[in-house]
Amino acid sequence: MKISPEEVAKIARLARLDLDQDKVELFAGQLGDILAYMDKLGELDTEAVEPLYSPVRHTTVLRRDEVGKDYRREEVLANAPEQDGQFFIVPRIV
Amino acid sequence: MSELYTNTLSEVAAKLRSGEVKAVEAVRACLDRIEATEPKVRALITVTGEEALKRAEAMDAQGPDASMPLWGVPIILKDLLTTKGVKTTCGSKILEDFVPFYDATAVTRLHEAGAVIVGKANMDEFAMGSSTENSAFFQTGNPWDVTRVPGGSSGGSGAAVAAGQCFAALGTDTGGSIRLPASFCGTVGLKPTYGRISRFGLIAYGSSLDQIGPMTRSVEDAARVLQVLAGHDPKDSTSVDVEVPDYLAALGREDLSGVTVGLPEEYWGEGLDAEVEAACRAAVARMEELGAKTVPVKLSLTDYAIATYYIIAMAEASSNLSRFDGVRFGYRDKDAEELIDMYTRSRTKGFGDEVQRRIITGTYVLSSGYYDAYYNKAAKVRRLLREDFEKAFTQCDLIAGPVCPTTAFKAGEKMDPLQMYLVDIFTISLNLAGLPGMSLPVGLGRDSGMPVGLQFMGPAFCEADMLSIAECLERSLGRMSMPEL
Numbered sequence: 001m002k003i004s005p006e007e008v009a010k011i012a013r014l015a016r017l018d019l020d021q022d023k024v025e026l027f028a029g030q031l032g033d034i035l036a037y038m039d040k041l042g043e044l045d046t047e048a049v050e051p052l053y054s055p056v057r058h059t060t061v062l063r064r065d066e067v068g069k070d071y072r073r074e075e076v077l078a079n080a081p082e083q084d085g086q087f088f089i090v091p092r093i094v
Numbered sequence: 095m096s097e098l099y100t101n102t103l104s105e106v107a108a109k110l111r112s113g114e115v116k117a118v119e120a121v122r123a124c125l126d127r128i129e130a131t132e133p134k135v136r137a138l139i140t141v142t143g144e145e146a147l148k149r150a151e152a153m154d155a156q157g158p159d160a161s162m163p164l165w166g167v168p169i170i171l172k173d174l175l176t177t178k179g180v181k182t183t184c185g186s187k188i189l190e191d192f193v194p195f196y197d198a199t200a201v202t203r204l205h206e207a208g209a210v211i212v213g214k215a216n217m218d219e220f221a222m223g224s225s226t227e228n229s230a231f232f233q234t235g236n237p238w239d240v241t242r243v244p245g246g247s248s249g250g251s252g253a254a255v256a257a258g259q260c261f262a263a264l265g266t267d268t269g270g271s272i273r274l275p276a277s278f279c280g281t282v283g284l285k286p287t288y289g290r291i292s293r294f295g296l297i298a299y300g301s302s303l304d305q306i307g308p309m310t311r312s313v314e315d316a317a318r319v320l321q322v323l324a325g326h327d328p329k330d331s332t333s334v335d336v337e338v339p340d341y342l343a344a345l346g347r348e349d350l351s352g353v354t355v356g357l358p359e360e361y362w363g364e365g366l367d368a369e370v371e372a373a374c375r376a377a378v379a380r381m382e383e384l385g386a387k388t389v390p391v392k393l394s395l396t397d398y399a400i401a402t403y404y405i406i407a408m409a410e411a412s413s414n415l416s417r418f419d420g421v422r423f424g425y426r427d428k429d430a431e432e433l434i435d436m437y438t439r440s441r442t443k444g445f446g447d448e449v450q451r452r453i454i455t456g457t458y459v460l461s462s463g464y465y466d467a468y469y470n471k472a473a474k475v476r477r478l479l480r481e482d483f484e485k486a487f488t489q490c491d492l493i494a495g496p497v498c499p500t501t502a503f504k505a506g507e508k509m510d511p512l513q514m515y516l517v518d519i520f521t522i523s524l525n526l527a528g529l530p531g532m533s534l535p536v537g538l539g540r541d542s543g544m545p546v547g548l549q550f551m552g553p554a555f556c557e558a559d560m561l562s563i564a565e566c567l568e569r570s571l572g573r574m575s576m577p578e579l
């Protein structure tokens with residue numbers, strides 16, 4: 001599986017990463033090797049196999065609908081790069 | 095008289111309980127050892143000496159509490175378990191200044207059992223790596239030879255236990271990240287069944303694979319820590335509500351009669367270093383002398399495990415790590431003028447190379463057009479891999495094999511990412527299947543002089559049996575010595 005530097009740059013953008021040209025080239029080569037290695041799964045016939053996404057069966061766990069307060073707002077905001085005591089602040093969106 | 099830090103957790107816990115050793119003395123012994131060994135080993139990102147001494151003093155004022163199984167015992171945590179009020183970096187620049195406002199459930203349980211946290215251990219950034227060389231901060235040396243790696247990703251935890259900086263450490267294991275450093279550093283390392291221990295407060299890498307577990311200097315120690323950690327937690331819906339057995343009561347069996355050990359030919363063949371094979375075979379021969387029967391078993395999909403694992407792990411990582419966006423916590427690039435740009439700049443500067451590589455690969459295998467060919471295909475092979483184990487366990491009680499084809503390699507030796515992924519060949523299938531496993535030190539390699547770990551793998555929730563078999567073998571072989579530092 002070959003992957004072009006342009007494809008790597010595009011995928012990186014989707015993942016909100018901005019790679020410089022050197023790194024795009026480096027990653028393209030490495031990703032090509034990694035994907036080529038992953039392609040070996042194609043040797044296996046899995047037509048009739050159900051995918052397994054987790055080792056445990058996920059069930060919806062319900063709890064009582066009770067009002068509780070686990071954390072204080074100041075605690076939750078304390079790690080924010082920018083906040084005003086009430087909200088997380090971000091740069092302009094539009 | 096031997097130094098206190100050379101005691102096992104079980105020994106020091108008994109002395110603390112009887113009052114022979116004060117909590118402050120136990121903590122000081124570890125802090126002194128940290129001071130003496132850190133310049134060489136560099137296992138710790140944070141030392142919480144002051145808080146630990148304060149807590150120990152308060153505990154001593156109250157006196158030993160027999161209801162707390164780890165009363166006064168100093169313990170170190172991998173730095174991806176959240177600790178209230180104590181920096182939790184995940185080995186990453188993006189969380190360099192992150193101070194959580196809550197404890198991970200595993201940490202809460204340790205506190206409730208009376209343990210004292212003395213530090214937080216170095217690791218591969220976001221647990222992505224097999225040598226701890228991917229830490230954003232510094233490299234950790236293997237206490238047996240500091241020019242070699244301690245394994246990863248819980249390399250700081252393994253090195254800290256081997257160096258005597260604590261009596262137990264917690265690690266996490268997504269594809270071997272407890273068992274590999276345990277093997278490389280000569281400690282016991284247990285990866286419990288998926289769901290056995292709550293993952294609440296564990297900064298996620300691969301959510302369907304991650305599991306917390308103890309790293310210790312004896313099997314009994316691992317049993318004591320597991321006892322404290324195991325059990326359902328309402329804060330983690332994947333933690334299972336299965337009864338927690340008495341792990342300590344299971345220990346002390348006389349021999350291994352009645353035990354059938356499966357030896358997968360895929361784990362004992364080509365590619366295995368001669369010194370690792372020799373040490374592991376000698377340990378299996380000892381199990382036979384102790385009465386165990388061995389049978390060949392097949393894990394015929396082993397060759398496909400690495401590809402399957404990395405597709406799933408990277409896909410889950412790319413999703414999990416999208417939470418690091420510079421809004422609520424972590425690094426933010428202050429120069430960005432609009433939101434998307436702020437996300438991109440913060441993530442690009444905050445994440446290291448291996449993390450970026452995995453996010454990009456994960457994004458690729460989940461992207462439209464490739465989802466079926468990669469992610470879904472891997473999820474199907476994952477089921478086949480689990481069925482492989484289920485078949486094998488109809489023929490044996492436990493599977494034994496090496497943890498890794500080699501002993502600890504030199505720092506800087508494996509620069510190519512794919513080459514590094516191949517180190518995990520014997521450990522990752524177990525995470526895909528969600529089953530328990532452990533590394534037991536069985537000797538030193540005759541060529542490298544570095545520790546060799548024998549791996550046990552078992553059916554779901556067999557930890558009590560696995561620990562009792564390992565403890566019987568450990569008693570016969572003798573516990574691993576500690577390295578000269």
